[in-house]
Amino acid sequence: MEALGMVELNSISQGIFAADAILKAANVAIVKASAVCPGKYVVIVTGSVADVKASIEAGCVASSQNLIDSMIIPRVHEQVILAMRGAVDLKGVEALGVIETFSLAQALLSADAAVKAADVELMEIRLGTGLGGKSFVLLTGSVSSARAAVQAGIQERGNDGMITNAVVIPAPHEELTEALQ
Numbered sequence: 001m002e003a004l005g006m007v008e009l010n011s012i013s014q015g016i017f018a019a020d021a022i023l024k025a026a027n028v029a030i031v032k033a034s035a036v037c038p039g040k041y042v043v044i045v046t047g048s049v050a051d052v053k054a055s056i057e058a059g060c061v062a063s064s065q066n067l068i069d070s071m072i073i074p075r076v077h078e079q080v081i082l083a084m085r086g087a088v089d090l091k092g093v094e095a096l097g098v099i100e101t102f103s104l105a106q107a108l109l110s111a112d113a114a115v116k117a118a119d120v121e122l123m124e125i126r127l128g129t130g131l132g133g134k135s136f137v138l139l140t141g142s143v144s145s146a147r148a149a150v151q152a153g154i155q156e157r158g159n160d161g162m163i164t165n166a167v168v169i170p171a172p173h174e175e176l177t178e179a180l181q
Contacts, residue, residue, distance in 0.1 A: 003049040004031070004076040004112075005056040008042050008104045011066040015041020018063040025058030026051035031081065036128035040068065042104050044084075049074045069105040069162070077115045080108060083122035083137070093177040096123075096169040097146040099137040099153045104128050106162035107135035110153030117152030118145040123180065134164060138180060143170045 120141035
């Protein structure tokens with residue numbers, strides 16, 4: 001996978017309309033296109049950097065009045081897709097990092113920046129469903145790596161207000177890590 005792109009809208013009907021525009025604009029494949037809480041619609045696609053850029057731009061134009069956020073990650077880290085699916089099974093968590101965001105797009109950007117910045121494993125990226133429109137990223141590694149990764153995730157877009165909160169928990173209780181997997 002070369003690039004990952006996303007549009008996040010505050011209208012389900014306009015989200016479906018944008019998904020059509022995205023698919024017609026370039027050669028991309030849908031990773032996810034669905035309603036998420038609260039009444040948002042998200043379209044996530046993958047393909048070449050040029051195709052993803054063209055398709056996301058088309059989706060933004062098609063839904064400009066309903067657009068909440070959008071993003072493109074060239075050379076997305078492979079762990080991002082696995083963590084979106086919750087397909088990571090980790091044992092012996094030394095430290096747990098959590099990045100909470102207002103935007104689904106911000107969660108993906110933060111996760112990619114975090115895993116590229118430090119020696120960590122992404123546990124999960126939860127995108128908006130059942131969270132009142134928020135999202136979060138769970139990651140693990142050494143305490144210093146988790147801190148560096150969380151810091152990189154927070155700084156990914158500067159100070160635009162899309163980060164709700166973030167924590168690093170050294171030596172989390174075993175029951176907690178099991179409950180999160």
